[in-house]
Amino acid sequence: MFHRANLRNNSKNGRSQVGQNRNSKKKPVAKLTLITEDNESFTVCKKVAEMSMFFKNMLQDTEGIPAPFIVPNVSGYDLKKIIEYCSYHCLDTDCPNDNDSLRSRRDRKIGHWDETFVRNIINKDGDPVIDNLVGLTKAAYFLDIPGLIWLMTKSIANTIDPKPIAEIREIFNVPVPSEREEEILQR
């Protein structure tokens, strides 16, 4: 799966290397170490990190590879999934962005790999999958990765698509509004 780029996970849980770049012997690849808020560390190559506008701007500002960088607001699980996504898509040229029209957003289809990626977002700590989807969306938004934001929002939209109000409230755990509030909404 991770044939497109290099990804190494150095977390204390002793996870092994998840992928290797076949061309890594030919040319040394600039790497960046990221530490999440729950102290998991990841090493990613620069190309992968630059999928995130947040890191891209940071790397441009610092003009070089900085020391291990602490990523706030992002958990280890989310960052692992983000790196997985970016490793696969870092060579893509056609990424969705905020300026796309509604029709082009609607017509863009979720690819096969992306579909598997979303399906593999497992139940972390027994939480419903939607929690992980929302968490990952927030992380993607924080790190500013347009393609992942599109994928996550589309997946969440597909989750709630043919559902009535009560079920949407249940999915997002939104409390039922009071009678007065409901009246205002209805009006």
Add this chain to the structure above:
Amino acid sequence: MTQSVTVTFSPSHTLARKRHFLPNEILVPILRSLWDEHSSLRLRTLASASLVCRAWAPAASELLWMDPGPQSIKRLERLARANEFSKARRFRQCGEAVLRLDLVEDPGSRWSRSRVAATLVPTTTRFSRLRSIRISCSNGAVPLAWMCALFRASPSLVAFEMHADLDCPTRYNGLAQIMATEDWKAMIEGVGRLQVLRLDVPNQRFRGVPFESVTRALCQIYAAARDALREVDFYGFSDISTLQDIATTCPSLETILGHRTCASAQVPFEWATHLPALRRADLSRASGYLIDRGVILLASNCPHLVELDLAGLIITNAALEALANVPDTHAPLRALGLSDSPHISAAAVNHLLRARGAHLTRLDVSGNDWVDETLIPVISQHCARISHLKFGFISQGFEGVDDAAIGRLLRGMVAACKKLMLVDFVAPRFREDRETVDPWEAELGKFRADDCGWTVVDRLDVSKLPGMPHVCW
């Protein structure tokens, strides 16, 4: 004595879960993914989303009313008829959310345009954010006064599309008086900001339409809109000499749609030299005024031209030669229409495809009997990106035509286009009473059986038309 009872609560996800506060930056993309103007189910979900909680309501409502389809127009109408416009604050907000308004009636829909128009008149000022409007001006559906007021009330209106059907030609009799009014003058001032102008008007060839006043009115509109205009549609315009005026004063024009236009007098071809930004030109069946000279000027003076439809024109191989021999700095052709062009040859088309076919995605060579098997290797080697292909034959179906050869050609063409998604195979069937099945139909059946990702979308059945000497698609 009270016995103590220990109560153990089972861990409940619902209680343990925290509520998701979706910030607007995330909520809006989610709701935008739900938007689909063709799916009432998706719009219903959007309507549900607008009632989830107060935080979701504004974003969902705005999307819901952005492009109201006929269903929503019905609701607009109901609201209007109940005289709720003046007091319903919600509707005012809805009106402000509308960005695109389509008032052209779909065939078979029950609501009447005149009723809607009558109810929409007092709503003009509500549509303050409107960017695009599509209306029909027949049957008194949309009073001109309303249109004029709309232009005044919607400062962001940039696209205007008007259809005029021929049901009621007397409708135009009063146009001369209307053009003398203040409302008309105000509207003419308002159209100066338009970027897209599509006026589908009756042709002078149709009976009873006082086309002179229509033409004069339209010329005024074009003349007023020329500053910002990017796209014009002259469909059926009876006096194309206006094109000369517009082209000379409209250097930013990118798209010209001139399907079925005709010229009342000889038009100089120099209009083509004034449009350096032209990207798309549909001049199909523009009778009598566009010949080789016009195409040669277009080819040499429009470096950004990527879509060109020359169907039904009297052009020869010289025009194709000019298109093939443009400098490398010109943009690559992406769509080419050459249907119903009997005066060109397969060799000239092959030469053009070899020279400029590398980026071609749409090719239309239907209605030509010169299409032969020499086209197959050219498409296979030089036109790797064709995804939409349209072809067919005028004489197909007549006695003496080798149907098996047509079947082979169809199979070869489809096999040559590696990225083919759509085949539009125009196949008039003149011989309904024939007992045997056409061989090419059998070939077609094989393709359908293969799961090769394309479909035959158009099978024109003209067998019911009496005495058809030839077919014009």
